[in-house]
Amino acid sequence: MRIFKENPALNSDQKVHWRDLTSSGLALALTEASLNHDGLTVVITNSAKEASYQRGAIEFFSKGQDLPILIFPDWETLPYDIFSPHQDIISGRLKTLAKLPTTKQGILLVPITTIMHRLAPVDFVSSRSFHYQVGDELDRDNLQSQLNKVGYNRVDTVYEHGEFAFRGSIIDIFPMGAKSPFRLDLLDTEVESLRLFDPESQRTIESVQRIDVLPAREFPLDKQSINTFLNKWHDCFDNNPDPCPVYRDVKESIAPQGIEYYSSLFFEKTATLFDYLPENILLFTLNDVETTADQFWNDINTRYTEYGVDPERPLLKPSAVFLTVDKIFHKMKNLPRTKVKMADVVGEAKDSISPVHHVPDVTVNVKLGNPLSKLESFLNSDFDGEQRLKVLFCAESSGRREVLIDLLKSINLSPRDVETWTDFLQQKDNCNICTFPLDEGIFCPENNLCLITESDLFGQQVMQRRRRSAAANSPDYIFKSLAELKVNAAVVHIEHGVGRYKGLVTLEVDKTTQEFLMLTYANDAKLYVPVSSLHLISRFGGGDQSAAPLNHLGSDKWDKAKEKAAKQVRDTAVELLDIYSRRAARNGFSCLPNEQDYLSFSSDFTFEETADQQQAIDAVRNDLLSPQPMDRLVCGDVGFGKTEVAMRAAFTAVSSGKQVVILVPTTLLAHQHLQNFQDRFSNWPVVVEELSRFKTNKQQDQVIAAVEQGNVDILISTHKLLHAEINFSNLGLMIIDEEHRFGVRQKEKIKSFRTEIDILTMTATPIPRTLNMSMHSIRDLSIIATPPAKRLSVKTFVRKYESRVVREAALREILRGGQVYYLHNDVKSIQRVADELSDLIPEATVNIAHGQMRERHLEQVMSDFYHQRFNFLVCTTIIETGIDIPSANTILIDRADKFGLAQLHQLRGRVGRSHHQAYAYLMLPKEKKVTADANKRLQAISAADQLGSGFTLATNDLEIRGAGELLGEEQSGHIQTIGFTLYLEMLDRAITALKDGEKLTLDTSLESGIEVNMHLPALIPDDYLPDVNMRLTLYKRISDCKTSRDLHELQVEMIDRFGLLPETTKTLFKLAEIKQIGTTLGLKKIEAGPKGGRLQFTPNTPVEPITIIKMVQTEPDIFRLQNNDQLSFTLPLNDAENRFMFVSNVFDKLLAKP
Template structure:
C-alpha cells in the first residue's frame, strides 16, 4: 500500500527526548501529525510560528482526527500594552481551554509562539475559583450573589454575554465563562429546583441539565483581598498613587479599566505559564523557525513598552513581568519530549527522519485549452501503471459536482469516500473526499499516494465558509416603534396631543389605585401623564433632527390641523402608490405548486438551525409564490444573516415546478460567489446551475445562453447582462435581485417592467429609503432578518482623524492575530500612493491595491489571492461594497469616511466581522472643523449603531438625516416633519388599505386605534417584578402591541420564564388588553367602570346589533340607559375591581353573540 511507509512514525521515547521529522510539504504536515497523534495516548502541544498556521492546522487536524479533541489556545487579540481588553468570549475560551487540560489527556493543543510567551493565571486560581451547582443544592440567593460577585460576574438586568448574571425573585440567569450556553436557575425557597439552558436573544429557556460549572469571570481574581493585594503591589511598583492615576483609582472602586489584563501580575504572588498546566507526559511539536518568530515578537513587545511607558497616568510593568523572555521560553520547552517539524530535507543522522513527500507536477485544468484536463489525465494514467493511488480533495459538495462535471468527458471515475482514513484503508486506486485539506502533496516513494486538492487542480477560487445560526425573532414594528430605547428629553408622539418630550416612567397612587404612567412634557412646561394601559397611543418621533422636532401646546388645535393636512396629502401619495402597483395587482401571477416531500428533503439539507426570522421570511416567500398574485417581496437583513438561504428555498420551489430562475447581482465577483454557493447547495439534486458573467469565455457564454433558451439550465446567476433585451429564457418564473440599489436607472426600469410578469424577490442589507417606504406602505411585502449568526460579535466602530500611528496600530492588531485588513480609499488616482504609504508605515504587512478600473480578470485574480491570504492588507475603492465573503478580514479602515453615505458606510462595515473574532471599523476623517453637519450626523449614527441587525434601523436613520425630501418630495417631507415618521407611515398604510377596499380615507379611519378601557383596576408591571425601567417600558409596549390571544399567551409564557410567576397586577394588564382587543373588534371605542357603574361608547361603525341594546334597556331599565346616540350607561354596585372586570367581560361576551351582519 502506498501509505504503509507512514503507518508507524518514529516517536519520542522519554521526557526530554528530542527527534526531528523532515521533508513535510503541503498537507503532508497535517497528515504526518495526525498519524503520529493516533499512536499516542498523551497530550500533544503543537507550537506554531504565527496565528494563521495555527488556525490552518486546527482546521485540517480537526478533520483528520475526528476522535481527538483539537484545541487552539486563543490569543488575547490585542497588541502588547494595549488600552483594549480582550473580548469576554476570548477570555471565556482561554479559561475553558486551560480548565480542559486537566481532563483531556489524549488531545491536541495548538498555540502560536507569541501566545505561548504570554504568562497566564496560576492553575490554583482557576481551579480554586470555579463554582459548581447541581439540582437539589441548598443555596441562599444572597450567598449565591456574593459568590458570583467574588468570582467577578457582572450583575445586569438581562444576561447577554459571558460573565453576566441577573436575579429576579426566585430566578437566576447565568452565563458561565467557558460555557457555550447561558443557564436559568429556578429556586424553590433555598433549593435549586431546575437548571435550564436559555437563548440570549429570545430569553426563552428550553433543555434541562442536572449540573453546571462556573469558571471565574476574568483571568485575575476580583475579590476584596486580591484588590488590596493589587493596591499594595501597585504602590510598591510605581510609588504613591494620586487621584489622577485612573487605573489605580478604578480598581480600588472594583471597576476594571480597558487593558487591565496588562496589570495581571499585581493581582498574584506569581503568574504561571501554559507549561504549568501540561502533564509531564506531554509531547511538544515545534513547527518552523520558532526562535526567529519569538525574537521578532520579543522585539515588538519592547518597542511597544518603550513607546508607551512615557504616559505618567498609565505606568507600565516591564515586559518580563508579562511575557517569558526567549531563554525562559526555550528552557521550558526543553523540559518536555520534543519533535521538530521541518519542510526541508534533514541530514541523515540519529533522531532525524525524512518523511518522503514531494510536490505534484503541473496538472492544473486550463479552460483555454481544447482538452483542458489532459495533463491531469496523463498523470492519473501514469500513476495507475506504477500502482500509485490518487485522492482528490474538494472543499464542498458543490465543488465536487463541478469537478466531476468537468472530468466527465474524460471517462475517469472517482469513488467517493467519507473520510481520508476510509480511502487509505480501502483498495481503491482513485478516490474523492470533501475535506479542508488546502495543499496538494505526494506521499512516500513508489508506489506513491498523491493528494490533489481543488486549489491545485482548478486554480485559486472563491468559496463560502458556512457559519452556525441561532434562534431569535424580530418584529419590524418593534424595531421601529420600540419605546424601550427612548432616553429622557427625546421627542415622542401622542395620537391625541401631538409631539412632546419623553420624561420617563412614574408610579402614582391615585385614591389607593397604583398605576404607572409615562410622563410627557409639552410647551410651557405642561405635563401629560399617559397610563401604561394607553401606550398604544404613543409612538417614537423620527423624520427629522430631534432638535427641530415640534413641541406642541396642550389644548391647542395646531395638532389637529397638522393631522388633517397630513391626512389630505397621505391620500394623494396612497393613490399614486396604488397606481404604480395596479398592473402587478391586476395581473395574475403563476401559483407555484409545492411538492412537500421534495421540499422537506431540500430544507433538511440546510446544515444550520434556521433562525425564527429566517423561518418567517421563508414561509412568507413560499406563501407569496403559491398565491395567484405575482410576488414582490423585499427581504432585508444584515450582511451574512441568511438571506441567501431564503432565496435558495424560493429557487428550489420554482425549479421543482418546472420554471427557470434568474439571480441578478451587481458585480461579477459576487456572481461568482453566488454561483459557488448555489452550486454547493443544489449539488445532490438534478438541478443545473449556471453563471453568466465576463469571467466566462465567449464559448461558455454562448453555451449558457443556448441552455437558457432551451430550458435545460434551471438557475442562472449573472450581472445586468441577464436582463438585456437579447437574452431569452424558455420559461422564467422567478427573478431574485441582490442589492437592487446598486443597479443603474436603466437596469431598475428593466426590473420594474418584469415585475408584472414574474415573481420577484429582492434581497438587501440596507434598504434605500424609497424601497423601505414602499415596503412599509404595504405596496411591497417586507420580511426582516435581524438575527446575527451565533458568535458573531458587533463591529467595534471608531471615528478618528487620519493619523499614521493609528493606522499602523490598527493594521498590526489585525495581522498579528492572523487576520486581514481592508483599507478603503475611494480615489483611483491616488490609491497606489496610499498603498505605498501603508507599506512604509507597516513594513510587516503585505499590501495590494484593487479598484474598478482594473481589467476584470486581474481584479478577480487579486481578490482570490487576498482570499487565500497572499496579502493581508487590501487598499481598495468601494468595489468591495458588495464583495465576496472573506471571513479572515476583520478590520476595515475607511479613509475620508465623511464623504460616504450612511447606507454605504453600513454596507462597507458589513464586509468585516464575518466570523467569531472581534472586528474593528475605523472611520477616518479630515480636519474635524471642516466636516459638514450632515457628515457628523452620519458618522455619529454609524458609530452608535454597533448592534448587529442594525441595517433596518439605519434605513430609518437615513430618513431622519437626509430628511424625507428626496423620498416623497419637499411637500410630503414637511408633513412627515410635523407629525413624525411612525405616525405618517401608519396613516399611509391605512390610506392604502381604504383605497384598496374602495373607501375614501377619512382622518378617523386613518387613525384607527385600540379601544380605551378603564375599570379602576391596578394593572401594571410592579418594579419589584421587573426592576429595569427600560425593560418595563419595552414590555408595556409589547403588551399594547399584542394583536391576538396567541400573542398574549406567548408573551405571558416568556415573562413567567424570565421573571417568575405573574403578579396579580400583571395578570390584570393582560386581562385589560384582551378586553381591548374584543372591544376594538366590536367597534366599541371606550369602556369605563367604577364601583357604582360605567358606560360603553360605540363607534359609528359598531358591529353590536342596535336591537340587542334596545332589548337590554327594556329588560332592565334601572340598570341600562342610553346617554346620547353612542353611549350605553350601566349601573352596578361592585367595589371589587376584579369582579367588575368579570362583569364587563361577560357583557362583552353577550355583545359578541349579537353581532350585526
C-alpha cells in the same frame, strides 16, 4: 434513592449493555453511576450536540451534589480546514486538558470524532501554566516574558482570550480557561488585588484571590518549537516550502489559520485523550459510535484526497493528524466499557432493561373544555396500590414557571417549589415544580415518580433561546417602537398633535398612582399622557427633529392638518391600490416543483435554518406557488442566510421548467455567486452560468446563445444583462442582490421586468424608497434578524485617525492568523497608502484591490486573499458586496464620514462571517470637522451593533434624510406637519379599509383607539425596572399587543428578564387585555370604579342592541342605558379582583348571541 439499579462494567473483562434508555433517563443513570464511582466517568457520544444535551441533563440531576462535569469540545472545523477554531473553543479544551490528570471524581463528555484527533503531550499544558495569588511577589518583566512564551498577545485593551495589557501598576490578562479577564493591581512588586472585569464595559465584576494562566494554544510557538516544526516539515514534504503560507507564517512566529492540522509538527511525539485520563475510570459509549468513527475516518481521507494536491498547502497524512478507528477501539479494550443503546437492537446482550421510560402522552389540548384532561387522567391513574404518583414539573424559566403554576391551578394542583432533583426525591409532597431548561421528562413506574417538562406538556421544544421575539423583528415594531426615544425628541399625539417628549413622571390622580409621559407643546404647555394610552403616541420621524412644528394645545390647527393629510392619504391609498390590483390581476406562473426533490435539495443545506430564515424561505416558496406574481423584499444582515433563501427559490423555479436570472452589482460578487450556486446545485442537472467582465466577449456571446436556446437554467449577471438584448427561452424568476447598488437607469430597466415575472429582492440594508414601499404593503417584506448559531456581533469603534490605533488593530488580527481589510476609497493615492501601511506594519503582507485594475489581475488578487497568500488588503469599495472571506475579521475604513449608512453597514458586513470576534474601525480625519448628518450616520452605525440591525439602520436613514425625497413634495408637506409615523399609520388604515371594501371616511384614517380607566394603580415601578427607556419600550409593547397570547408571551419575557411582576404591573396587563376585548366589541371607553362605571360604544359596534336591552331589562338595579351609546352599571366594586371579574362577565354577556 437510587432509580437506576443496574451496575456499569467495572473491569475490562465485563461486557455490559444498557438498553431502552431515554435521553434524560440516560443522564440520570450516568449521574447515579458517577456518584457511586470513586473515579472519573468518561462518556463518549456520537456528536457534539449529544454531548451538549447530556451535559445539561446531568447538570439537572446532579445539582446540589459535588459532581464536576467536564466537556472536551470539538474544534467545530472540518478535517484539514483552512480556518482555526474560535478562541473560546480552544480555551474550553485547554481548561479540560489541564484538569483531567488530577480529577478524582466527575464526568467527562466527549464526541467520538474529537477523540480521534491527536493532542499535545500530557506535560505540555502543565509545563506552560502558572498562577499568581493576592500577596505574591510579581516581576513585570518576568510576567511579560512568561506570557509571551506561552503565546499571549500584548494589546492596549483586553477583549479576548489570550490577550494582556500593561498600564502602569495595572495588568489585565484574559487567561485561557477563564470566563472573564483578570485585573491585577500591583503595589510595587506585590499583587495587591485581583479582580474579574467585563471585557465589554471594562468594569470590575468581583474580587478574587487567584489567577491561573494556561497556554494560549494547543501547541508551542517558541524558537525551539518553530525549529522542530520547520525540520519536520522538510521530513514530511519534498517540495520547496517558500511558497507555502503556513510554512512562511510559522517561520515568522505567526500562527496562521488552520495551523491546528499541522500542530503535530511542533512535537517530537503526540498524545491521545486516553493519555490524559486518570486511573480507575468508567467508560460509556453511546449508541453506534463505531459507525460514526468509520464515517469520520472516511471523511478525513476524502478531504485529504481532494485538498492534498495544492503545492502551496500540502497536507499531512491522516495518520499523522488523527488516530485510526482501529487504534481508538484498541485503547478502549483495556477499559471497563458499558455500551449504551437508546433503542432495542436485535441480537444484542440483554443485561439491562431500563426502569426509566418516556412520559406518557400528557399534551395540552386548548381545543378541549379541559385542556389538561390527559395530564389529569395520567395523574389520577392507579400505579401502585395506595401509593400516589409523585410528580415534578420542570419549567424552562421563572417566567414560564409562573405560567405553568397558573395552568395547573385549573385542575386544582398547587405545586411546591423545589430547587433540585435530590430535593424532590426527599420531598413528601406529591406535586412539585422546579426551574431548569430540560427538554425531556422521565417516568419511573417502579418508584412511582415522574418528571414532566414543558416539552412533554406542549408537544414541542420550548427551550429558551437567546434571540429576540418575532414581534421585535417585525417591520412595524421596529419602525413604531419608542425604544430609541430620547428626551426632547418630537412625538405625535393623535388627538393633540406634535409635541416634545420630556420623560416619564409618576403622578397620583384620583388617589391612584400612575406613570405618565410628559409632553410639552407650543408656549411651554404641558400634556400628561397615561402609559395605558401609549397607542395614541408615535415618533415624529421622517425629518429634522429640531425643526418639528410644535402644535398649540386647544387649537384647531392640528385637526385641520389631520383632515388635509387624511384627504391626501385617501388619494395616495387609491393610487397605490391601483398599482397593487393591476399587479394582482396579471396572469403569473404557478411553480409546481417535485415535492420530494425540493425536500432532498433542502436537506443538502449543511446548517440548521434559523426561525427567521425558515419563515423567509416559506414565504418566498408560497409566493412562487401562487399564480400572482411575486414582488418580495428579503432584508437580512450579511451572513444571515439570504443566499440560501435565493437558492431554494431558484430550485423551485428551475424544477418547474423556468429560467432564473440573478442580478448582482459587482463582478466579484457575480463570480462568488457562480461558485456558490454551482457547488450547491452540483448534485442536480442544473446549468449555472455567469455574465460579467471576467468573461471575454466571445465567452459572453456563447453564454447568451445558450440562455436563448434554453440550455442555461440559472444565469448570474452584473448590470451587463440590463444593456444586452437577451431573449430568454423561459424566464420565470429574477433575483436582485443589493438593489441599492444599481443606478437609476438600471433600476428603471429592472422595473420593466416586474410586469412579467416573479421578483425577489435581497438586501442587507434596504434603501428607504424600497423600505417605504414594503411598509405600505405594496411589496411583501421578510426580515431575517436572527443570527446563525455562535455568530458574534462586530465590535464597532469610531476613532480619529492615529497610526498607533491602525497598527494595534492590524496586529491583533494578524497575530491570531487572521486577515485585514483597509478601505481607502481613492484609487489615485491607494498605492501610496499601501506603502505607508507596509512601513507601519512590517509584520503584514500588503496588497491592493480596486475597480480600475484589469479583470484578471483583480480576480487573482482576491483569489490570493481568499487562500491567505497575503493578510492585509488595501482596497476601495469594490469589496462592498458579497466577498465572503471568513478569516478576514478586521476592517479599517478611512474617512468613514464620506459613506452613507447603507454602505457603512455593507462594509462592516465584510467581517464577522465566521464565529470569531470581528472588529470595525471607522476612521475620521484628525483635523477636519465632519458634517452633522455624517455624525448622525456614524452614531447610528456604532449604536446598531446588534446582529440583524440592517432594517433598523434603514429606518434611521429614512429619518436622517427626511421623507420628502421618498414620496414627493406634496406628501412631504403633510409628513412634515403630522410626522412620518402617523402618516404611515393613516395610510395603512386607509389601504386596509379600501381592500375590505369599506367606505373611506375621515374617521377611518383618524381612529384613536379605546380609553380604559379602572381606577387602579397600573405601572411598571422604577424599583422593579429603573431604566426609563426600557420602561417606555415595554409600555409601548404592552400597548401594541394585539392578542392575549402576545400579552402572555410578553409577561413571560419580563419575568425572565426582570423577576416576578409587581401587582401594579399585573394590573397593567389586565387593563391591556380588557382593552383588546373592548376593541372587538366596538367600545370607545371603559370605566369602572368602587361604585360602578360605564361602557361607551362607537357607532359601528358589532354588539346587537337587543343584547344591551335584555341586560337592562334583566338587571335594572345594575344596568342603565344612557344617551343611546352608553351602558352604565351601579354596584359596589371595591375589590380590584371583583372589578376585573365584573367587567369580564359584562363582556361575556355582550359577546353572547341574542
